[in-house]
Amino acid sequence: MALIAPRVTAGLPADDARALIRALEDSNDITVFVDGTVHRLPGQARDAVVDLLARLGRGETVTVTSVEEMLTTSQAAELAGISHTYLRNMTDRGEIPVEYRGSHRRIRTADIMMWLEKQKPAEQKRKHDRNAGGDAGTGA
DSSP states (O other): OOOOOOEEEOOOOHHHHHHHHHHHTTOOOOEEEETTEEEEOOHHHHHHHHHHHHHHHTTOOEEEOOOOSEEOHHHHHHHHTSOHHHHHHHHHTTSSOOEEETTEEEEEHHHHHHHHHHHHHHHHHHHHHHHHHHHHTTOO
8 A cells, every 4th residue: 555645735824823723722622514514523533633733823834644554664764754774773773663574674653653752752851951051151
């Protein structure tokens, strides 16, 4: 099964973004209309749509794509935003589980997503440390 080509959407203009952020505040009920019919989104779909709308509301450009359950190392590296070589090295060290199909490595989408989730706290700490370090030299 081939991946569907990603769809890239530019961030919203500032006025539209602010209106969207106001609409999303404290909202857990996302209802969509398809051909005039109301559909209440189930939890996982709602969370994905709210995340997408929040990113657009912050003026971010977003990419929507689908992923296969088992990825090639190239697909997994692209999804993770890292180089193919770096990913292969991580699989060699056992940091990301890998399965072999003949001589070809395959990586579960869930394993890449789990690795990405583990990176968030480390990235937040690095940002915090950079910001805290910048304050030390101000003399205030």
